[in-house]
Amino acid sequence: MSPNAPPVLDFSVFYGNDTAAKAKLIDQLRECCHYNGFFQITGHRVPRELQQRVMGCARRFFDLPLEEKLLIDKNRNSFNRGYELLRSQMLEVGTGPELKEGLYIGEEIPEDHPYFLQKKLNSGPNQWPPTVPDKDEFEQTSMEYYHAVFDLAKNVLGALALTLNVSESYFDPLTDGAVATMRYLHYPAQPKDAEEKLNRGIGAHTDFGCITLLLQDEVDGLQVLDAPTGEWLDVEPVPGAYVVNLGNLFMRMANDRYKSNIHRVINKSGQERYSIPFFFSGNPDYLCECLPHCRQPGEGPKYPPITVEQMVTASYKESYGRAEKYKQEIKAKMEVVATRYTLITLGGPSLAFTLIRSFVFTLSETPRYSLSKGRDQAAVDAVKHVARQNGKPEPLTLSMFQDIDNGLDIPSTTLSALLTTEILRGNMEDFTGSHYRALVGTRSLTRNTFLIWGFWLTIGIAYPLYFNSLPSYLATKFSSSGSLDTTYRNYCIESAVGVSGPLSAAYLVTTFFGRRWMMGLSAIVTGVFLFAYAGVSDAAALLAFARVTRMLGDFDTLSK
Ligand SMILES: O=C(O)CCC(=O)C(=O)O
Numbered sequence: 001m002s003p004n005a006p007p008v009l010d011f012s013v014f015y016g017n018d019t020a021a022k023a024k025l026i027d028q029l030r031e032c033c034h035y036n037g038f039f040q041i042t043g044h045r046v047p048r049e050l051q052q053r054v055m056g057c058a059r060r061f062f063d064l065p066l067e068e069k070l071l072i073d074k075n076r077n078s079f080n081r082g083y084e085l086l087r088s089q090m091l092e093v094g095t096g097p098e099l100k101e102g103l104y105i106g107e108e109i110p111e112d113h114p115y116f117l118q119k120k121l122n123s124g125p126n127q128w129p130p131t132v133p134d135k136d137e138f139e140q141t142s143m144e145y146y147h148a149v150f151d152l153a154k155n156v157l158g159a160l161a162l163t164l165n166v167s168e169s170y171f172d173p174l175t176d177g178a179v180a181t182m183r184y185l186h187y188p189a190q191p192k193d194a195e196e197k198l199n200r201g202i203g204a205h206t207d208f209g210c211i212t213l214l215l216q217d218e219v220d221g222l223q224v225l226d227a228p229t230g231e232w233l234d235v236e237p238v239p240g241a242y243v244v245n246l247g248n249l250f251m252r253m254a255n256d257r258y259k260s261n262i263h264r265v266i267n268k269s270g271q272e273r274y275s276i277p278f279f280f281s282g283n284p285d286y287l288c289e290c291l292p293h294c295r296q297p298g299e300g301p302k303y304p305p306i307t308v309e310q311m312v313t314a315s316y317k318e319s320y321g322r323a324e325k326y327k328q329e330i331k332a333k334m335e336v337v338a339t340r341y342t343l344i345t346l347g348g349p350s351l352a353f354t355l356i357r358s359f360v361f362t363l364s365e366t367p368r369y370s371l372s373k374g375r376d377q378a379a380v381d382a383v384k385h386v387a388r389q390n391g392k393p394e395p396l397t398l399s400m401f402q403d404i405d406n407g408l409d410i411p412s413t414t415l416s417a418l419l420t421t422e423i424l425r426g427n428m429e430d431f432t433g434s435h436y437r438a439l440v441g442t443r444s445l446t447r448n449t450f451l452i453w454g455f456w457l458t459i460g461i462a463y464p465l466y467f468n469s470l471p472s473y474l475a476t477k478f479s480s481s482g483s484l485d486t487t488y489r490n491y492c493i494e495s496a497v498g499v500s501g502p503l504s505a506a507y508l509v510t511t512f513f514g515r516r517w518m519m520g521l522s523a524i525v526t527g528v529f530l531f532a533y534a535g536v537s538d539a540a541a542l543l544a545f546a547r548v549t550r551m552l553g554d555f556d557t558l559s560k
Pocket residue numbers: 183185202207214216221222263264265275276277
């Protein structure tokens with residue numbers, strides 16, 4: 001064992017009459033508290049046989065199938081009792097959720113107990129596993145052990161009082177009615193090649209409460225940070241010993257003179273590891289103030305008074321919140337991957353169909369477009385082509401168009417392409433008053449007109465609601481990273497950029513490419529972008545790609 005590793009001290013002298021030996025123990029404890037707040041004790045009064053029995057309980061519980069352990073899921077109550085799933089907690093920033101599962105047990109607080117009624121810290125009935133073998137023995141051993149370690153914690157606090165040169169009973173107001181939690185912990189054997197940083201049994205942390213008494217099995221993994229050297233020291237398991245460490249609450253009361261030290265667990269042993277920490281918080285209403293002899297004359301306390309309950313609750317919130325946030329981030333990343341796969345699945349076939357449509361099948365320009373360009377023969381050919389494809393007679397001929405032109409007395413010069421202004425004028429003629437009057441010409445026409453307008457109005461409202469509100473609702477409901485503002489900002493940008501799609505399409509179809517090639521080209525570019533979209537990894541690039549594909553989509557629609 002490295003010389004700085006927490007020393008193993010014989011606590012039995014605390015109970016004996018050898019004052020010199022007791023004074024020496026107190027000095028050693030004081031030194032440990034100043035150094036890093038960690039030490040191990042043997043010679044306490046918790047029987048070895050009870051320790052072995054309780055370790056057996058821990059193993060028995062964790063051997064249960066997951067669904068049976070989940071019957072007493074800790075998330076079902078607010079008083080910190082029950083089963084905690086693997087990877088629920090995350091104490092160290094920058095690591096993954098922790099590779100440990102736990103069972104939280106505390107004093108049996110029935111629902112008519114004042115602590116339960118007043119919703120005091122971690123106070124409520126225990127959640128016992130209904131299917132654990134030897135259930136009665138399980139509950140009885142767990143509580144017997146809890147009370148034995150509770151008493152030991154009081155003794156250790158008595159000894160710590162002596163290190164501060166106050167009476168052994170100094171902490172009685174803290175220990176009377178104290179709340180404590182013990183955890184059965186199981187660290188599954190970590191895969192050999194697992195990345196250490198992401199596979200902590202417990203990430204580097206300090207304990208929240210007053211003091212912790214930890215029973216380890218024979219598998220090592222606990223390490224304490226040696227502040228002066230920055231080295232991680234192994235806290236080797238000593239059969240029957242308790243690893244005692246001070247928590248943040250004690251350090252605060254001691255005005256930082258005594259240390260609550262950083263520690264962690266990495267189970268590299270290749271074996272299952274079990275441990276049972278006992279976290280002694282104290283009476284929830286106890287006001288933690290600066291302890292005597294923890295400041296120089298004239299020196300003020302570093303921290304204002306705080307109750308045990310306030311302090312411990314805040315620490316819990318912080319560490320569980322971190323694990324939750326991490327999981328949300330992973331979820332968001334998974335969503336990006338899922339989007340990629342969706343786009344590849346959709347973009348691939350659409351690109352293939354575009355290529356087939358452009359190069360395998362002969363696609364004619366639409367007759368209406370050809371006519372507007374004065375290409376009557378092309379219009380006739382297109383209609384014939386469609387008829388032929390469908391095995392129908394081909395009734396349309398060029399002379400039919402010429403007859404119509406002659407009948408309308410249109411001079412042959414206008415058979416050439418129409419000017420854009422002429423097309424526009426022609427289109428505007430549709431908007432004369434007589435056309436609108438016809439819409440309400442009879443009762444049934446009026447009814448039908450208003451019904452149709454009503455339908456389109458509803459569709460017009462439903463469309464943006466569906467495309468904008470639903471995704472934004474989903475984005476904010478299921479992802480912590482997306483905010484409503486961001487989602488709407490993105491839609492505004494997308495829609496504004498999208499306007500350029502129809503405008504450029506309106507111009508480009510009048511150029512040399514015509515409608516057919518512009519449609520084909522835009523479909524190809526859309527397909528290429530959909531593929532490229534799939535490779536995007538950050539939010540800004542995703543937004544940019546969404547805008548371009550939306551613009552191309554509008555382009556495509558208008559060209560049709
Ligand atoms: O399991 C261990 O050895 C340490 C547990 C611990 O540090 C904790 O639960 O806070």
